[in-house]
Amino acid sequence: MKTNKLIITGWLLVIIFTISNCKKDDRSPYAKDGSAPDAISNPKVTNLAGAAIITYNLPDNENLLYVKAVYELKGQKKEVKSSMFQKKLVVDGFGDTEERTVTLYAVSRSEVVSPPVEVTIKPLTPPVVSVFKSIKADSTFGGINVKYVNDDSANIVFEVLVIDSVGDWAHVDYNYTSMKKGSFNVRGFPPVERTWGIYVRDRWDNHSDTLRTKIRPIYEETLDKTKFNDVRTTFASYIPQHQPLPNSGVPMVNAVDYSSSYPMKNLYDGNVTTMFHTKEKYEIPVWIPIDLDKSGAAKFVLSRFKIWQRTGTFIFNHGNPHRWQIWGTNNPKIINGDFNNVDPNNGWVRLGEWTMTKPSGWEVGQNSNEDIQVATDGQEFEFPNGIPPVRYIGWKNIDSWGSIGGYTGFFHLFELSLWGQKK
Structure with a gap:
């Protein structure tokens, strides 16, 4: 019993001690030295486009916490702060090249400000x-x-x-x-x-x-994708498969081989979340032939196309296209070995070549918010002027983001749309 009383007494003492040490949050400055720091010295201004960098020497005060700049922007007071470990700060947001006064203060740990130091800035063209x-x-x-x-x-x-x-x-x-x-x-x-x-x-x-x-x-008009057709089997022997790069992997026999889980129809089903995917570790380039009008009634002078990458961690990576060409013809059965032919009725004609670039310019695997947004929204590319009308196209995928300049590779996209003039 005595033991229990001692335990209870001990807990009561802990509780009393804890309560006596609980205080309301103290939001006042954590240093009580009320003296003002000395002013900054030797300020220098470097004017920038719509902005300015101000450098200075810090005062030799132990209680210095930061330096702040006070200025007016669009009729409102603005402040910029820089820590005691910095000797510069940037003021920006200016929409013209008018001269302005910026006032600099050194501020102590007690939030006491130094005497002001004024500098004049004159931003460059915003x-x-x-x-x-x-x-x-x-x-x-x-x-x-x-x-x-x-x-x-x-x-x-x-x-x-x-x-x-x-x-x-x-x-x-x-x-x-x-x-x-x-x-x-x-x-x-x-x-x-x-x-x-x-x-x-x-x-x-x-x-x-x-x-x-x-x-x-x-x-221009949007091409009707319900009239597109996969012709890789129909014209397998006539796809203009250029000689693959040496030692580039498993040969594709006559035509590109696709993953059964992600069929070619997904490339033009009107859904930007379904995926077309070729098999992996095959030779490059990869050819993807499409009949633009399976009824045979129309040819098109193509004006532009838009593609939607596979998103998520695959943006500007993996099998998303990096460099490619698009070829065209009106008679896939004609192959004469001349891939610079200018007559699509007698062979395949190269309609254009493109290389995808990232807005950020960052390395593969690193994407900015703008990179992600561009890929999600879909990317648009234009055909050059003067190309002939064609019924069939062949996408020649030279490399993908996950295998830039490599020997083997694969290709995937969520969607492809085309525009042009019907002939």
Whole structure:
């Protein structure tokens, strides 16, 4: 019994001790030295596009915690902080090149500020202005093409507008990018001239002027994928299989071999989540022949195509295409060994060659948010001008992201769509 009393007494003492040591959160500065640190010294300014870097010498105070810059941006007070281990900070978000005053303070661990030090900055031309000046807009199939230069790799967004039937600006599309140079297309419009507007905006809501231009889209139509047909068996002996690379794996006999679990019809079933997949460890290049109109009634001058990669951990990796060609013909039974033939009625004609690039430029296996978004949305490629009308195409997969420049490889995609003019 005495033992139990001692245990209970001990627990009571622990509880009393714990309660006596519990206090409300103290959110006041954790250092009580109320003295102000000395001011920073020797500030120097390096002006950047829409921004500035300010370097300085730190004061020799033991209670220094950080340095802060105070300035005005779009009529509001802004602060940027830099730790005591840094000797510089960046102020940004400026939409013009006007001179501005930035006030610098050294701040103690007790949140006491030093005397102010003022510097004058004069940002260089902001990206929204320089990118806007680089814009070149032109007609393309089903819409307009916008080319741009973004030397600072700034995170920007283009907004595209059109004047509607009552004369008001109507939103059409957004395009987000940080690429140094690129282009994008806005599609889905009939071949009717209209007035387009294009402007650039950044994450601080700085806006460029609006480019106004009159452009007439080029006529095109979406190819009906229900009329596509797998002709790898029908014309097996006539697929223009170039000589495989030496020691490149298991030979494919007459035609490409596909995985039964991921059949070729998945490539054009209208579903961007079903997959087409060839077997692995075969020779490259891999050829994928398609009849664009199994009724035999039409040929097409192809204008563009769009592909959807296998997503998840396979984005810009594994069997997703890296470099490829597309060939065309109107008579697959004719093979004369001349793969530079310019007459699709007497052989296969190369319609174009493409290499897929990542917006980030990062190594295989490392993807930025923009890489992931681009792959998920689908990637669009244009055929060169002047190609002949064809009924059959052959996708020649030269290599994939998981085997760039390799001897063996395989190929997979979620979906392929094509556009063009029916002839």
